[in-house]
Every structure is written in C-alpha cells, then in structure tokens.
Amino acid sequence: MQNNHVQLRTVRVMRYVTPLREGGSLPAIAEADDGFLYVLKFRGAGQGVKALIAELIGGEIARALGLKVPEIVFAELDSDFGRTEGDEEIQDLLKASVGLNLALHYLQGAITYDPVVTTIDETLASKIVWLDCLLTNVDRTVRNTNMLMWHQELWLIDHGASLYFHHSWQNWEEQAVRPFAQVKDHVLLPQATRLEETDAAFRAILTPERIQSIVDLVPDEWLAAGAEDIPPAEKRAVYAQFLNTRIASSEIFVKAAVYAGKSLI
Structure with missing residues (x-):
C-alpha cells in the first residue's frame, strides 16, 4: 500500500556562510538552527517563489520515484539576518527574502x-x-x-x-x-x-x-x-x-x- 503522506521540516537560518555564484539566483550555503548546512534558495532572487515552487514539487516527485535528492526543508529568514553583510547585492537579496524560503541539505564534498x-x-x-x-x-x-x-551515488539538485x-x-x-x-x-x-x-x-x-x-x-x-x-x-x-x-x-x-x-x- 502506498504511503502518500509527505512532510517537510522547517528550520531557522542562523548564519550565512558563503554565496554560490551560479547564474543569477545567488543561492548560498547557510547554517540552520539544527546545526546542519544547507543550500539556501531565496524567495527574493531571480524568478522568486516560482523557482522555489518548482524546486519543491520537482524534488519531491523525484524522491517519490526513488531518485536521490538532498532533504528539502522550509527555511525561515529573520528580518535582522544579514545586516552585517558587506556585499550590497547579497544584502538586498537577504532583505527581499525575509520569511519562508527553501533549502536543500548541503552534500559536503560532493562533486x-x-x-x-x-x-x-x-x-x-x-x-x-x-x-x-x-x-x-x-x-x-x-x-x-x-x-x-556523492559517496559514489548520483544525486539530483536544482529543479x-x-x-x-x-x-x-x-x-x-x-x-x-x-x-x-x-x-x-x-x-x-x-x-x-x-x-x-x-x-x-x-x-x-x-x-x-x-x-x-x-x-x-x-x-x-x-x-x-x-x-x-x-x-x-x-x-x-x-x-x-x-x-x-x-x-x-x-x-x-x-x-x-x-x-x-x-x-x-
């Protein structure tokens, strides 16, 4: 019998680690309150929440099909986050992304x-x-x-x-x-x-x-x-x-x- 029940965890972003300058969306590696690192996708970037919706739906369909996808979580970004960020472009992105964003577990050492x-x-x-x-x-x-x-297995990212x-x-x-x-x-x-x-x-x-x-x-x-x-x-x-x-x-x-x-x- 199929289990159709799907849930996502919600984490709070605690620390901005480094940007991943890929394309125009500027995702970033960030640390959350659960102690893990995530690739954070911002609602204030590029295509906005539409990219997050596609990422969420695409990633979870892939997982349902048995394909390997990093854990997807909701990521809360507070209004005071990033005020000390020196890069104006990144600071503007963080300000535009206050609230609920999306993140994928960071696969440390993946190529x-x-x-x-x-x-x-x-x-x-x-x-x-x-x-x-x-x-x-x-x-x-x-x-x-x-x-x-990652660990000799193929993982799908970025939908x-x-x-x-x-x-x-x-x-x-x-x-x-x-x-x-x-x-x-x-x-x-x-x-x-x-x-x-x-x-x-x-x-x-x-x-x-x-x-x-x-x-x-x-x-x-x-x-x-x-x-x-x-x-x-x-x-x-x-x-x-x-x-x-x-x-x-x-x-x-x-x-x-x-x-x-x-x-x-």
Missing part, C-alpha cells in the same frame, strides 16, 4: 557529475530523463548537469527551472500534453534506452493522490505571490491537474524522447 568521467547505467538514465520530461526541466544539459556525485508553464499561466492544458522538445539537449539522453519500461513503472507510482500530497506542500503565501490575479487554491489545483494530465499522457513525451535519442546515433 559535479561529469559525463566524461562517470557513465550512468541505462535504467537510472531513463528514470532521470523521464522525470525531466514530466517536469519540463530545461536545466539538465552537458553545460549544466545539475547532478552531483527550479521546471514547470515553466507557471511563468505565464496561459494555455497550461495545451502545454500539459506537449512533448518535451528540449529533451534533445539532456545530458543523459544517450543512455536513456529504457524509457518505455520506466514509463510504466513511474505511472503506477505517481497516482493523483501522491501528486496532490506533494502539491499540498506548497505554502499558500508562495502561491499568493506574483502579479497573476489567480487565487492560491486555483493555482494549487492547476499544478496538480497539469502534472496528472502530463502523467496520463506520458506516452507523448516518451515517444518524443525515444525519437530524439535515436537521432543522436
């Missing part, structure tokens, strides 16, 4: 996955490609793999560029049944030769109940943010419907991914 150095087996590659087709994750390329090797339909909220029904064109650039596509069997297994895992339990994790205050005049409850329903529709019609993106893979040969 960036390099496809030249490490070969991933066909089953695992197929699982990750399937996941990214579902999420429409455009950010798992040779240029930026967003995967880490903030997923679910890009929510940047416009237009024609989401149509977008839910589209193939994922960017799969052609996926770093693991050449190894993803078991997409059909992966599809059958993952569709059985990602029931509407499980998807709803993950979408329900998104805080109302994140859903209320943004310029769209859409109530939080309606946005939450759209996220669930988008994912359930995409899962139900997964043969569309699976066929496209298989075709893209064959074109690389």
